[in-house]
Amino acid sequence: MGRMTLDELREQLPVTEEVAYFQTGTYGPALAPVVKAVRESMEYEALHGPARPATRAVIMEKEEEARANLAELLNVEPHELGLGSNTTRSMQRVLRNIDWQEGDEFVTTSLEHVSAADASRGLEQERGVTLKVVDGDESDAAFLESLDGAVTERAKLMLISHVASPNGRIMPVRQAVEIAHERGVPALVDAAQSIGQFPVDAQALGCDYLIGSGPKWLLGPMGSGYVWVAPDHTESFRPYFTPDVGSWTKPGAPAEKPTARDRAEFGTYNHPLVIGLGTAARTLMDVGLDVIRDHAAALSKILREEMSDTPGVNVLTPMEPGKAAGVTTLSFDGCSEEDLQALIAWLDAERNILVKFQWLSAPLIPGHAGMRISVAGFNTEEEVHHLITSIREGMKR
Ligand SMILES: Cc1ncc(COP(=O)(O)O)c(C=O)c1O
Known part of the structure; x- marks a missing residue:
């Protein structure tokens, strides 16, 4: 069993060439060796x-x-x-x-x-x-x-x-x-x-x-x-x-x-x-689950810190180390459900970034929704910076 690097893991996910994929908590893309084994x-x-x-x-x-x-x-x-x-x-x-x-x-x-x-x-x-x-x-x-x-x-x-x-x-x-x-x-x-x-x-x-x-x-x-x-x-x-x-x-x-x-x-x-x-x-x-965890934690820290420094953005995920892993949920001041859906659609259509519209409770409470971002082992720091810049840009629109 050879050790696989995070870069090699990413190479097994062709979707990463097409889009910055931050929806792994919903559906992760199937790895190429998984598709091969099933087929x-x-x-x-x-x-x-x-x-x-x-x-x-x-x-x-x-x-x-x-x-x-x-x-x-x-x-x-x-x-x-x-x-x-x-x-x-x-x-x-x-x-x-x-x-x-x-x-x-x-x-x-x-x-x-x-x-x-x-x-x-x-x-x-x-x-x-x-x-x-x-x-x-x-x-x-x-x-x-x-x-x-x-x-x-x-x-x-x-x-x-x-x-x-x-x-x-x-x-x-x-x-x-x-x-x-x-x-x-x-x-x-x-x-x-x-x-x-x-x-x-x-x-x-x-x-x-x-x-x-x-x-x-x-x-x-x-x-x-x-x-x-x-x-x-x-x-x-x-x-x-x-x-x-x-x-x-x-x-x-x-x-x-x-x-x-x-x-x-x-x-x-x-x-x-x-x-x-x-x-x-x-x-x-x-790859190593500890390696995946540490990578996602480092990128999520950047994301949470940058987002909490952004006026109008609330980080709903605990900031303390060890209290959250690769998932970060954000809410936006004065942002209706429709505005949030529009921002998420804009990120997809104009910035090639996939994040999730997330109800914060079940059964759902109208207006109680956020943007859920899943940072996985295959995501890169470059993608996280692209996401941060794009969210700020999208909020101005
Ligand atoms: C905590 C938790 N439980 C259950 C589910 C449902 O999973 P499945 O679609 O595999 O039934 C999800 C899906 O997002 C989840 O996040």
Whole structure:
């Protein structure tokens, strides 16, 4: 495994020749080796017959290697991972796994993605679950104190994002998980915005479940995602109807206990996508997640400092080192939603820069929106300066 530099990583992303891409937190562009792995394995299956044992052997070997790569990235075991199509459905699997009764409580934060807000409201409406939303936009100490007051023995689950989608804040996840566990409440970590931005050790976070997507910071294929189930929960993890012993166990043979992978994955799925996801994980590990984190932190520092020195601009992302990674969200004084949309469209059309119009809450509050900028390992300092100058220029118009 050779080390790959950030410049070499950038070379694997032809889109960087076309546009200054600051939308990785929405969809990261798929790396060239990912596209190649998906295409080649799909072609291989089609050319040699997907049901042929020799074809299957080749594809399954690549697939197991891919699963091992993703597991290595998260510091977990491959069979503890259930692959699927995105973070939202992985979240739903964890929620469906719980026997919710009226009056049960679901604790979450105000900085969750709309997928969590929708699921929470669905639980409230369908099952009479009581929602407790803790303000995530306070200092870590104030947030943890509020969380401590909100988690009771009636809670069936606590959900927290590792990196908050609206403003890129790194949440004090480990301490939040400890608070939940003190009351015997399992914790689900939404790592959609953290995996691929910096090193993440799922076990060290201490959580019970962790979910994420392939196509964001991991630069993997669209339609790929995963749920990690901590070993203690393998037995109880039942998002679908499954038997206690695998159906292909021969009568009289030792029971084959289903793994979390068995319980999460059913029927035919897309082998090439799994291979592409593992290729993405391997490529980022070859670069080094610490290298990616340090680069994005250095560029984000320039961006945040320059923007906070710009009259009329508010940096909504914490400025303290370590409290945010590559995401920076800005708001603009006296700027309507339409003005903001127009500025973002102008950056795209006239300056070849892609940033995101971002609602700051879910459900959305009219007027409560910002510009979200994702600085990834492949972005350059030159691009960041181009962005800063262009935002200032666009604001004058
Ligand atoms: C924190 C967070 N959770 C969940 C999601 C939804 O991810 P997916 O589109 O993979 O379902 C996103 C997407 O931006 C996110 O930022």
